Amino acid sequence: MVKYYNDKYQCDYRFLKVVSSITTIKNINEGNISVNTRKVNKKGYIYRVCLDEKLSMNLLTIGVGKFNFVGGGKIAIKHKNES
DSSP: OHHHHHHHHOOOOOOOOOOOEEEEEEEEEEEEEEETTEEEEEEEEEEEEEOOOOOOHHHHHTTOOTTEEETTEEEOOOOTTOO
């Protein structure tokens, strides 16, 4: 996503470099489900990635915000003092 915005809109967003921890790792395999005309195989890993980075507020404006789906994942932005 960062590369896409940098290329398409001539932005200068940086890739995140430091991950401080990965927690709450779960492996799921819930089989196929149907959504409208598509079938989705729900399997893979769910986890929380914690990092100390300052994200640009522009990312929230263009749609990368709390509970948006990006590249098959879900982004939840919280202040580190939130639970």
